[in-house]
Structure formats: C-alpha cells, structure tokens
Amino acid sequence: MMTFIKKNKFLVLSIILLIVLTIVDIRLTYTALENSGKQILSMLMIVPPIFVLIGLFDVWIPRETIITLMGEGSKGRGMILAFLLGAFSAGPTLIAFPLAMLMLKKGAKYSNVIFFLMVWSSLKLPIVFYQITTLGLQFSMIINVTMLIVFIISALLVDKIFTKEEKEQFVETANQYSK
Amino acid sequence: MSIEVYVIYGLAILLLLISFLKDKNKTKKGLMKAGKSFLKLMPVLIPLFLFVGILLAVITPAFISSILGEESGFLGYVIGMSVGSITFMSPFVAYPLGQELLLNGAAYPQVAGFLVTLMSVGLVYFAMESKFFNKKAAIYRNLISFLGAVVVVLVVLVVYS
Numbered sequence: 069m070m071t072f073i074k075k076n077k078f079l080v081l082s083i084i085l086l087i088v089l090t091i092v093d094i095r096l097t098y099t100a101l102e103n104s105g106k107q108i109l110s111m112l113m114i115v116p117p118i119f120v121l122i123g124l125f126d127v128w129i130p131r132e133t134i135i136t137l138m139g140e141g142s143k144g145r146g147m148i149l150a151f152l153l154g155a156f157s158a159g160p161t162l163i164a165f166p167l168a169m170l171m172l173k174k175g176a177k178y179s180n181v182i183f184f185l186m187v188w189s190s191l192k193l194p195i196v197f198y199q200i201t202t203l204g205l206q207f208s209m210i211i212n213v214t215m216l217i218v219f220i221i222s223a224l225l226v227d228k229i230f231t232k233e234e235k236e237q238f239v240e241t242a243n244q245y246s247k
Numbered sequence: 248m249s250i251e252v253y254v255i256y257g258l259a260i261l262l263l264l265i266s267f268l269k270d271k272n273k274t275k276k277g278l279m280k281a282g283k284s285f286l287k288l289m290p291v292l293i294p295l296f297l298f299v300g301i302l303l304a305v306i307t308p309a310f311i312s313s314i315l316g317e318e319s320g321f322l323g324y325v326i327g328m329s330v331g332s333i334t335f336m337s338p339f340v341a342y343p344l345g346q347e348l349l350l351n352g353a354a355y356p357q358v359a360g361f362l363v364t365l366m367s368v369g370l371v372y373f374a375m376e377s378k379f380f381n382k383k384a385a386i387y388r389n390l391i392s393f394l395g396a397v398v399v400v401l402v403v404l405v406v407y408s
Binding site: 076078079081082085086089096099100101102103104105106107108111113114115116117118119120121122123124126127128158159160161162165166168169182185186189190191192195198199202203206207210211214215218219222226229230234237238241245 | 251252254255256258259260262263266273274276277278279280281282284285287288292293294295296297298299300301302303304305335337338339342343345346349355359362363366367369371372375376379380381383384387388391392394395398399402403406
C-alpha cells in the first residue's frame with residue numbers, strides 16, 4: 069500500500085484533491101477534470117512527433133558530429149548552438165528533458181545541455197515580437213536579457229559545481245534511458 | 248491547436264519520409280526507439296498532467312491577479328513566485344497569461360516574478376528531473392531559475408520606480 073502511494077503520489081494527490089473539490093463545489097470538479105483532459109490531450113498531440121524526431125536524431129546523427137559541435141572542445145560555438153536549439157524549439161519543457169538526455173548520450177557537454185534546457189524553458193525567439201506588443205519592449209527585454217545573463221553565468225559555473233564523476237554519471241543514465 | 252503543432256508534425260513526417268527512402272532498417276530502429284521512450288514516459292506524464300489540470304481549476308487568472316495587485320507587496324512576491332514555481336508553462340502560454348494579469352490590475356514586478364518562475368521552475372516535475380539527471384542537477388537548474396526570477400524582479404523594481 070505504502071509503495072503504491074509512493075510510486076503514484078501524483079495520482080493519489082489528484083484523487084484527494086478531486087474529493088476535496090467535490091465537497092466544496094462539484095462544478096470545480098468538472099472544470100478540473102475538463103482541464104486535465106485538455107492538458108493530457110494536448111500533451112498526447114505534441115509528444116508523438118517529437119519522439120519520432122528524437123528517434124530519427126538518435127539513429128542518423130553520429131556521436132562524432134555532436135562531440136565536435138557541442139562537446140568538451142566546442143567552447144562558445146557549442147553554447148550558441150545550444151541557445152539556438154532551445155530558443156527556436158516549441159513544445160512543453162518536459163519534452164526538452166528526453167532531448168537533453170539524447171544530447172548527453174551523443175557526447176554533448178553537460179554545461180551546454182543545461183544551458184539548452186534553461187533557454188528552452190524561458191527564452192523563445194519566435195515570440196519575441198509578440199512579447200513586445202503585449203507586454204511592452206522594456207518589460208520583455210528586462211525579462212529576456214536578465215534571464216539570458218543568469219543562464220550564461222550558471223552554465224559557465226557548471227564545471228565548478230559538478231564533479232567529473234557526476235557528469236560521467238549523467239551520461240551513463242542517459243545511455244541506459246535510450247537503449 | 249497552435250501553429251507549432253502543425254510545424255512539428257510536418258517536420259516529423261517529412262524527415263520520416265526522407266529517412267525511410269534512405270534506409271528502411273535505420274528508420275525502423277529509430278521508430279522503435281521513439282515508441283519505447285514514449286511508452287516509458289507516459290505512465291509518469293499522465294498522472295502529472297492530471298494533477299496540473301486540477302490545480303489549474305483552482306488557480307485561475309482571476310485568482311492570481313487578485314493576489315498580485317499593486318498593494319500586495321512582499322507577500323504578493325512570495326505567493327506569486329511560489330505559485331509560479333509549482334509547474335512549467337511554456338512561454339507561448341505564459342506571456343498571454345501575463346498580459347491578462349496586467350490588464351486585470353496585477354503589478355509589473357509581481358507579474359515578472361510570477362512569469363519567470365512559471366516558465367522555468369517546475370517543482371511538480373522535480374522527481375522526474377532528478378531521475379533523468381540527479382537530485383543535485385535538478386536542484387541546481389530550479390534554484391538558478393528561481394534566483395534569476397529574483398534578479399528580474401529587482402531589475403523591474405529599479406527600472407519602474
């Protein structure tokens with residue numbers, strides 16, 4: 069029983085929340101279920117083509133290419149590439165995790181991978197104009213530029229914070245994950 | 248459905264066709280891998296999205312702008328950034344939400360903190376992220392993003408005061 073709860077904590081939490089909502093106001097329960105349905109459906113819509121792309125990437129792109137482009141010796145060029153990949157991609161941040169694993173497996177440097185993840189989550193070049201028209205130039209630029217600087221610094225600090233063994237472990241996990 | 252979905256489907260179909268014409272076996276192998284990782288991820292993702300959907304029924308834009316108002320002060324930052332840290336929302340969804348909040352009377356610095364944490368800090372996915380990398384890596388990424396949000400708030404405060 070305990071292991072079931074531990075393994076399925078979000079399922080258990082959801083059921084508890086739903087019961088509470090039903091007691092408070094059953095209309096909230098309907099909205100909640102409708103929301104969840106929509107969330108799951110849109111996820112199911114966007115995930116398959118991304119996994120197809122990841123699968124193709126895995127079989128077609130040789131390890132050597134990624135090592136040269138984003139590996140240990142890639143320097144600034146690797147970071148720029150990580151930025152472009154993150155900034156021009158679309159899809160929920162969750163999807164970036166499997167992609168990041170694949171990059172690690174193919175020999176990309178961890179600092180580039182984490183930079184890619186961070187950029188993916190919050191910096192999107194395709195909607196920059198939209199951002200400016202809705203939130204104003206100043207407000208959007210403060211967010212974008214500040215986050216970019218923070219992300220660059222934290223990516224550069226990665227080698228100080230993570231040991232070589234830890235980084236090797238990441239690659240090991242990545243290998244196991246996409247066998 | 249948004250344009251990004253069409254673009255991704257188009258791209259996946261196009262590359263799949265090219266790949267299939269070039270090498271049937273490799274394509275098959277790639278698809279098998281895609282299917283396997285998809286099946287591995289689904290049992291984790293579906294309960295998570297169920298949970299997030301339920302949360303979104305309670306945490307509506309009206310509710311959020313009511314706590315992020317001009318007079319909300321320090322507590323407004325704390326609540327805004329905590330709520331923002333629960334789940335990930337893509338910038339494509341987060342920015343329109345930010346505009347709605349501002350129109351509903353929420354203040355700029357609070358909205359900035361909320362938006363940045365909303366996009367980059369996802370505590371609901373912490374267990375999953377730890378499994379993919381490790382705990383330290385998940386803490387590092389979330390913490391840096393949260394600190395980034397604090398810096399953004401400070402800059403907004405300075406610029407808008």
